[in-house]
Amino acid sequence: MSLEFSAEVPTPEGLSNLSPSDRAARLSDIARAVRRSVVRMIDSARAGHIGGDLSVTDILTTLYFGVLKLDPAEPLAPGRDRFILSKGHCAAALYSALALRGFIDPALLPTFMKPLSVLNGHPNRRKVAGVEANTGPLGHGLPIAVGSAIASRLSGRNWQTFVVTGDGELQEGSNWEAAMSAGHRGLDNLCVIVDRNRLQQGARTEDTNRLDPLTDKWAAFGWEAVEVDGHDHAALYELFTRPRSGKPLAIVANTLKGKGVSFIEDRVEWHHKVPSAEQVALALEELR
Amino acid sequence: MNAPVAAPPATFDCRQAFAETLIELAKADERIVAVCNDSVGSSNLGGFQKAFPDRLVNVGIAEQNMVGVAAGLSNGGFVPFVCCASPFLTGRALEQVKADIAYNGYHVVLCGMSPGMAYGELGPTHHSIEDLSWLRAITDLSIVVPADPAQTSAAVRWSVEYGKPSFLRVGRTKVPSVSEGQAEPFVFGKANRLREGSDLTIVVTGILVARALEAAEALAAQGISARVVNIATIAPLDEAEIIAAARETGAIVTVEEAVVSGGLGAAVAEVVVRHHPVAMRLLGVPGFAPTGDTGFLLDHFGLNRDGIVRAALELRG
Numbered sequence: 001m002s003l004e005f006s007a008e009v010p011t012p013e014g015l016s017n018l019s020p021s022d023r024a025a026r027l028s029d030i031a032r033a034v035r036r037s038v039v040r041m042i043d044s045a046r047a048g049h050i051g052g053d054l055s056v057t058d059i060l061t062t063l064y065f066g067v068l069k070l071d072p073a074e075p076l077a078p079g080r081d082r083f084i085l086s087k088g089h090c091a092a093a094l095y096s097a098l099a100l101r102g103f104i105d106p107a108l109l110p111t112f113m114k115p116l117s118v119l120n121g122h123p124n125r126r127k128v129a130g131v132e133a134n135t136g137p138l139g140h141g142l143p144i145a146v147g148s149a150i151a152s153r154l155s156g157r158n159w160q161t162f163v164v165t166g167d168g169e170l171q172e173g174s175n176w177e178a179a180m181s182a183g184h185r186g187l188d189n190l191c192v193i194v195d196r197n198r199l200q201q202g203a204r205t206e207d208t209n210r211l212d213p214l215t216d217k218w219a220a221f222g223w224e225a226v227e228v229d230g231h232d233h234a235a236l237y238e239l240f241t242r243p244r245s246g247k248p249l250a251i252v253a254n255t256l257k258g259k260g261v262s263f264i265e266d267r268v269e270w271h272h273k274v275p276s277a278e279q280v281a282l283a284l285e286e287l288r
Numbered sequence: 289m290n291a292p293v294a295a296p297p298a299t300f301d302c303r304q305a306f307a308e309t310l311i312e313l314a315k316a317d318e319r320i321v322a323v324c325n326d327s328v329g330s331s332n333l334g335g336f337q338k339a340f341p342d343r344l345v346n347v348g349i350a351e352q353n354m355v356g357v358a359a360g361l362s363n364g365g366f367v368p369f370v371c372c373a374s375p376f377l378t379g380r381a382l383e384q385v386k387a388d389i390a391y392n393g394y395h396v397v398l399c400g401m402s403p404g405m406a407y408g409e410l411g412p413t414h415h416s417i418e419d420l421s422w423l424r425a426i427t428d429l430s431i432v433v434p435a436d437p438a439q440t441s442a443a444v445r446w447s448v449e450y451g452k453p454s455f456l457r458v459g460r461t462k463v464p465s466v467s468e469g470q471a472e473p474f475v476f477g478k479a480n481r482l483r484e485g486s487d488l489t490i491v492v493t494g495i496l497v498a499r500a501l502e503a504a505e506a507l508a509a510q511g512i513s514a515r516v517v518n519i520a521t522i523a524p525l526d527e528a529e530i531i532a533a534a535r536e537t538g539a540i541v542t543v544e545e546a547v548v549s550g551g552l553g554a555a556v557a558e559v560v561v562r563h564h565p566v567a568m569r570l571l572g573v574p575g576f577a578p579t580g581d582t583g584f585l586l587d588h589f590g591l592n593r594d595g596i597v598r599a600a601l602e603l604r605g
Contacts, residue, residue, distance in 0.1 A: 151363070
């Protein structure tokens with residue numbers, strides 16, 4: 001399987017010297033490669049969560065290739081930045097980013113969800129370098145990220161912690177326990193990004209268990225809360241790297257579930273539907 | 289002249305040994321932090337908080353977040369001791385214990401404080417009689433139930449070195465020491481044979497060990513030789529000691545301050561049926577308790593000398 005991955009692994013260091021527009025263009029190229037990889041992995045596995053993978057791709061790409069201080073040669077370096085994908089069902093996007101970033105051998109990607117593959121349908125840190133937490137049950141990533149942010153302070157190593165949650169996932173109460181404690185502690189080394197695609201497995205979030213006004217909720221819990229276009233690499237980069245003081249940062253990233261593939265975008269049935277061979281070809285064509 | 293009356297043995301709250309050992313270890317090991325849920329007092333963490341104010345992470349009344357935060361602290365290089373009343377740690381945060389700690393393999397010490405029926409009159413919502421059953425179903429999580437202060441202290445030391453997820457059941461019910469004469473009070477994965485015997489074996493854990501020893505004494509007066517085995521490590525179980533008990537004594541009574549569906553008795557039975565089936569009696573808490581203090585409830589459910597003797601006599605028929 002050709003992944004069309006560049007031989008030269010893009011890194012945040014490499015991107016930091018580019019102009020904002022060149023950086024965004026480069027991130028856009030990488031994001032397309034991640035999306036193509038996601039489509040191929042799900043085609044190969046005949047399973048997966050394609051809608052959420054495609055909605056979170058630009059957030060993951062901006063973090064892994066523009067922001068996170070990581071070293072694939074030392075994936076457990078004590079002072080590394082931490083990234084936790086709380087919506088662990090979007091593992092295909094995470095694995096694709098980790099492969100492009102040099103943590104996973106790209107040759108493993110076609111084994112996604114196959115018997116005995118290390119690439120489980122939800123990520124496992126004990127099997128895959130670069131994974132920080134075994135997520136899957138919803139509402140677990142943010143509390144772990146709060147612990148990581150406290151550890152960063154206590155240790156004096158001052159790494160940054162980023163966590164991506166789904167939006168439907170915020171219906172789990174454990175998130176708000178964690179939000180309250182992060183706000184109380186003023187953990188300004190912590191950033192949560194909500195992949196706000198407004199769809200959950202069965203229906204629209206607002207028709208199921210309303211989340212809006214979502215930024216107000218985060219603000220009420222003591223966070224700096226902002227909204228952004230979750231597919232705008234330049235805007236995401238600016239928010240991720242903006243200096244913070246005194247409060248954790250909640251970014252409600254407005255996204256399209258299925259972003260980049262016209263017949264998947266914003267359609268609830270594509271939460272975990274698997275495209276046909278014809279649809280795979282169409283999707284890859286759109287993502288060229 | 290009256291015969292001298294033996295003074296009752298001194299009894300101890302194991303939380304004190306727990307806290308003293310934790311503070312001692314934390315002085316030398318900066319990785320050790322405590323995480324709690326507004327339970328500084330009930331977990332006896334006041335001294336720890338005074339000595340290491342920055343290393344006491346009190347998340348408030350939020351057990352799911354508490355366990356997740358501990359996972360994140362472990363990810364960040366710390367060794368968290370999560371101190372929380374056992375019913376809420378193991379019940380409210382069970383999925384976090386499974387997914388965040390055990391499945392991740394994070395070196396976190398989950399300390400189920402005041403377990404069993406330690407909260408007596410507060411009732412079944414505050415009792416933790418299900419914890420051993422729930423946690424034994426979680427792989428990659430070791431379960432340790434110290435019986436006295438010496439075992440508690442040794443278990444805390446072990447848990448820091450262990451490097452993997454563990455659960456310590458730390459009692460508040462006052463107990464006498466049962467470690468006298470033991471070369472080592474606690475060795476992970478090893479049972480302590482506290483009394484030799486050939487007619488049956490009483491396999492017991494936690495605060496009920498002293499009562500099992502009393503029962504063995506009473507049985508001896510009736511000419512029955514009862515072995516007493518203290519199981520401080522519920523998982524992984526010392527299977528060799530259980531098999532030896534079945535082969536050499538031919539009958540087993542298990543005693544625990546917990547439901548018997550899935551706890552110590554079930555663990556022992558699983559080994560016995562595989563290797564050397566013998567008759568057994570499983571003593572534990574049969575249901576939600578009525579109102580009463582801990583001592584009353586233990587007696588009410590026959591978790592005392594007479595209840596154990598009765599079960600032993602039934603077994604020996």
